[in-house]
Amino acid sequence: MTDIEYDTNPEALAQRFPKDFTWGFAASAYQIEGAAREDGRGPSIWDTFSHTPGKTANGDNGDVACDHYHRYRDDVRLMAQLGAQAYRFSISWPRVMPEGRGAINQRGLDFYRRLVDELSAAGVEPTANLFHWDLPQALQDRGGFANPEIVGRFADFAHLMATRLGDTVTDWMTFNEPAVYAFLGHADGIHAPGLTHWPTAIKVADNELRAHAAAVDAIKSEVPAARIGVAVDINHFAPATDSDRDVHAAAAYRATRDTWFLDPFFGRGYPALGVEQHRAAGHLEGIELSDPPHGRLDYLGVNYYRQETVHAKSDAPFDWEVLPRSGVELTEMEWEVVPQGLTLGLEWLQREYAPAEVVITENGAAYPDTRVAGGEVQDDDRVAYLARHIGAAADAIAAGVNLRGYFVWSLMDNFEWSLGYGKRFGVIHVDFEDQRRTPKRSARWYQRLIAASRR
Numbered sequence: 001m002t003d004i005e006y007d008t009n010p011e012a013l014a015q016r017f018p019k020d021f022t023w024g025f026a027a028s029a030y031q032i033e034g035a036a037r038e039d040g041r042g043p044s045i046w047d048t049f050s051h052t053p054g055k056t057a058n059g060d061n062g063d064v065a066c067d068h069y070h071r072y073r074d075d076v077r078l079m080a081q082l083g084a085q086a087y088r089f090s091i092s093w094p095r096v097m098p099e100g101r102g103a104i105n106q107r108g109l110d111f112y113r114r115l116v117d118e119l120s121a122a123g124v125e126p127t128a129n130l131f132h133w134d135l136p137q138a139l140q141d142r143g144g145f146a147n148p149e150i151v152g153r154f155a156d157f158a159h160l161m162a163t164r165l166g167d168t169v170t171d172w173m174t175f176n177e178p179a180v181y182a183f184l185g186h187a188d189g190i191h192a193p194g195l196t197h198w199p200t201a202i203k204v205a206d207n208e209l210r211a212h213a214a215a216v217d218a219i220k221s222e223v224p225a226a227r228i229g230v231a232v233d234i235n236h237f238a239p240a241t242d243s244d245r246d247v248h249a250a251a252a253y254r255a256t257r258d259t260w261f262l263d264p265f266f267g268r269g270y271p272a273l274g275v276e277q278h279r280a281a282g283h284l285e286g287i288e289l290s291d292p293p294h295g296r297l298d299y300l301g302v303n304y305y306r307q308e309t310v311h312a313k314s315d316a317p318f319d320w321e322v323l324p325r326s327g328v329e330l331t332e333m334e335w336e337v338v339p340q341g342l343t344l345g346l347e348w349l350q351r352e353y354a355p356a357e358v359v360i361t362e363n364g365a366a367y368p369d370t371r372v373a374g375g376e377v378q379d380d381d382r383v384a385y386l387a388r389h390i391g392a393a394a395d396a397i398a399a400g401v402n403l404r405g406y407f408v409w410s411l412m413d414n415f416e417w418s419l420g421y422g423k424r425f426g427v428i429h430v431d432f433e434d435q436r437r438t439p440k441r442s443a444r445w446y447q448r449l450i451a452a453s454r455r
């Protein structure tokens, strides 16, 4: 795929978006908050996982992270200075319900109250995401998302948060990347809770879909005007070659992963090709699959990072590999940089599902950030990445996609899950020795873009 032309001039880029477009920053609880054992917070599966030897790079964990729990005021101030119109954060379930059910932790709730009040005072619209993977360990001990009781528990948690924050928060998200949670956590084992059992992963996915629907009801019963979405990770799938095998593998990969969630969210039940592939691979053993309820999304959140090139190793289901294509530009994650994949993905979603609205809920890149001058990180590679992807988003709008907002991942460098602190995605640099925050050149660039969009 050839690269698209792009303009790194943020003022010019801003003009390609409607005036009421929302520009924001994104982060998640376990990746930034720290204060893992403070004020009554219970342990989450990510505490357990990151404290298990060998599970994360350097044995890194989120005990302290960016210490955002104590520094949220400064972080909100910094974000506001950069012109943020919105901030997408997640709520740590074990901070507000240490066991995931029953007792409520008022001090945990107070933290989110203070955070949303601070955001409102600074003129930054909060988007509250209920689940960014940090399940209370006490619920995992009962089977976690593989246990159908989770549907009711999640709805209770959603209801609690709606009653406590619903006067201020209009924009909600139920799940972040439910496919990553289900499959990386329960089939691949590289994320918490670290299981490697496909039928469990399929049950987890099924209960996430049901929990989403239950949470929508729970939130709307308290906050009828709430706008509720979900963030799915949509990468650009490309077959490695034009061979029938690779083309089929790429289609099968999508059907077992992306459309496995998208089809049910849009009321279509599970995709036939996905069912056929999962069944043939033995992933549905012991499972009676029935279609989950319609997701009733007010908007679809899209997290986009990369192209995934699918190589079939044989005709057997799941016998494929996702490896970077040679010659394609890569980020430090070894993710293929293909901005046009974002345009194509958004157009595909529009054609296929016609979501009421779409928001890019994550987009960004990790780079080593080694060029520092005058105290500033000169992350020109990140600026180029953002400029091209934001340009690609503008192309999608020009093609008729109802795209309403863009959230950069991430506000600041943070705990990148099993890769620890080694991979920096922030537009704000964090010195993990002394917690000093320094906006990178990309933050200044984004600030100019937002400022220009207001004119």
Ligand code: FCB
Residues within 6 Å of the ligand: 028, 031, 176, 177, 180, 233, 303, 362, 409, 416, 417, 425
């Ligand atoms: C996404 C996650 C987010 C972050 C980025 C790099 O899959 O939602 O927490 O790790 O990738």
